[in-house]
Amino acid sequence: MLQIGKAVVSLDVIQKEFCCDIVKCKGACCVAGDSGAPVTTEEAQLIELLYPQFEGYLSDENKEEIVRQGFSVIDSDGDLVTPIVGNNECVYTFVDERGITKCAIERAYLEKKTTFRKPVSCHLFPIRITSYKRFDAVNYQQLDICQPGRICGKSQALPLYKYLQEPLIRAYGPEWYDELTYAAENLTEDQLR
Ligand code: SF4
Incomplete structure (x- = not known):
């Protein structure tokens, strides 16, 4: 240490x-696990504020789930996390034409619609x-x-x-x-x- x-x-x-090889892993870290990605209170507020910039990438199912669960939830460990949906994928994901699960928040950032890339816990994984x-x-x-x-x-x-x-x-x-x-x-x- x-x-x-x-x-x-x-x-x-x-x-x-x-070094991530997203073509091979298909973005599995956005799907794996029984809880969403940890977020800080500030990040959860930012996600809510920026939602109009990236909601267009999300499926109707995911958008409905955000209405139902909210922009963040407390998981069974008491941590603030992103909500999950379907096969446990983060609610802020979409699947691209190659079958790769991607982050809608990051897509908006890469398209220069926002200056917030994604929660730091996701960026660090x-x-x-x-x-x-x-x-x-x-x-x-x-x-x-x-x-x-x-x-x-x-x-x-x-x-x-x-x-x-x-x-x-x-x-x-x-x-x-x-x-x-x-x-x-x-x-x-x-x-x-
Ligand atoms: S961190 Fe995510 S994107 Fe990177 S190799 Fe692992 S599953 Fe794939």
Whole structure:
């Protein structure tokens, strides 16, 4: 583990290789699990505010589910998350012509209709941040659905923390990320044990 500021970062984040291969995995992380994506209160409010910019990408079923459940819900663990629908996919998703599940919030961002890309928890996946009173645990959640991402990362020799530079900076800022990079490039034998 490495501690940078309040974040305790697992060595997997530094040492494992990763790069999403969405053509192969079909965007499975937007569907997997029995709960939606964690969102902050501010993100939930932003999603509601920006809804008119991305609702056009959503199916009628998803739109009806948003009317029924609201823009965010509390899950069984007590966390604020996006609602899910159908086969457990996030309610803010759509399936494109290649059968890939994609994020409507991100689609609107990529089409320059908004400046909010998507919730930071989605942007960071498969890194998961769990916040405790005194520290954050920053871990790599290794799921079977991400096997194409592991193969792609290995072929490019791309460490997970480098692949997810942008969302890590979003979460902790550029100086924190520079410290992480320095620590990753100068791991001691003790840290590697
Ligand atoms: S995080 Fe995993 S499931 Fe999601 S797009 Fe990347 S490889 Fe696919």
